[in-house]
Amino acid sequence: MKPMSIRRRQVLAGAASTLVAPWLTHATPALAASEKLGTRPVRIIVPFPGGGGGDSSTRVMAEPLAAYLNVPVIVDNRPGGDGVIAVQELLRAPADGHTIMFGTPSALLYTPQLTPKRPPYDPLKDLTPISHFSSLAYFIYVNDQVPVKTMAELVDYVHKNPGKLAYGTGDSTQLVSMAQLRSQANLDMIHVPYKGSSNAYVDFIGNRIQIMIGGFELVEQSKGKARPVATLLSKRSALLPEVPTLAESKLAPVTTRAWTALFAPGKTPMPIVEQLSAACAAVFSEAKLQEYFKARGSVLEASSPDAMRKILIEQMPVFAHAIKTYNLYKE
Known part of the structure; x- marks a missing residue:
């Protein structure tokens, strides 16, 4: 992806405050010198090791963001502790907008x-919150060792073979979603937690686990060994339109959402947060970036800080209820 020209950055900068980011029309028109970005590099903390999906997504976005802000953007991987290490590193940084974080439901x-x-x-x-980043279309997969083609057949197979199948989860959205599904359909399966979906996928293909949640790319990646039986979305995905929803399979939809977002330290001045949000709105609208995420089954979409905060507030009780109800404390 080529860096943007100065003229291109100027065009995007204008669009960010009008067409692309309408939520910023109330922003402070003039910022104090101490409340402006662009004086030094911006660091994005990522709670995953290098090479994974979250790391790759951030690095692909970092280049056009650097061109827009006209400063280097550095990706700093801080994996471990289910996101705690990354968040604590963010909170140690000055609240000036030059250190932000790629956040997930897990963290x-x-x-x-x-x-x-x-x-x-x-x-x-x-x-x-600075902005929503991306959302992912998740699907429930069985490998080629499970003799089912639909979600209804999978439920029936598990009922007839209790404790025989194992499923893996690589993040908290998958963990909570599967706990909800297992409870409502009374599924007796073995849970195997992983530190990431890529690790779960290796065991899925090797038949150490037979069920996992993943994006649409697993169909091609597995060369036919992964069979999607349902989507976790509320309606069928255009990526795999033949795969039904849980509701179509006579099951209640899960209440989790698979998203990523960008965050700043809590005391960051709002004018700076709004500058960063405007940058996201402009950069995320770039066609090449949109195509990159679409090809990987994600929707790249900016939001206002308030809209992202509402998502957090909406989802917090969902996770709290799941942790308590399904005893996920030790997972």
Whole structure:
């Protein structure tokens, strides 16, 4: 992806405050010198090791973001602790907009609620949303060793073979989604947690687990060994339109959402947060970036800080209920 020209950046900068980011029309027109970006590199903390989907997505986005801001954008991988290490690194940084974080439900919704009496941080107070980043169309897959073609057949097979099949989860959205599904359909299956979906996929293909959740790319990646039986979306995905929803399979939809977003430290001044949000709105609209994410089954979509905060507020009780109801504290 080629860096944008100065003229291109100027065009995008204008569009960001009008067409692309209508939520910024109320922003402060003039910022104090101490509240402007572009004086030094911007660092994006990623709670995953290099090479994974989150890391790759951030790096692909970082180049046009650097061109837009006219400063280097550095990707800093801080894996471990289900996101705690990355969040704590963010909170140690100055709240000036030059250090931000790639956030996920695991780091923002799941981990903080594992110890409700002593949470490592408060995602609503200690972090400030900048923008929604991407959302992913998740599908439930069985491998080629499971003799089923639909979700209804899978439920029936598990009922007839309790404790025989194993499923893997690589993030908290998958964990909670499968816990909800297992409970409502009364499925007796073995759960195998993984530190990432890529690790689960290796065992899925090797038949150490037979069920997993993943994006649409697993169909091609597995060369026919992964068979999608349902989508977790509320309606069929255009990526795999032949795959029905859970509702079409006579099951209640799961209440989790697979998203990523960008966050700043909680005390970051709003004019700076709005500058970053405007940058996201402009950069995310780039056709090449849109094509990159679409080809991988993701929807790249910016949002206002308030809209992203609403997603957090909406999803927090979903994860809290799941953790308590399905006893996910030790997962």
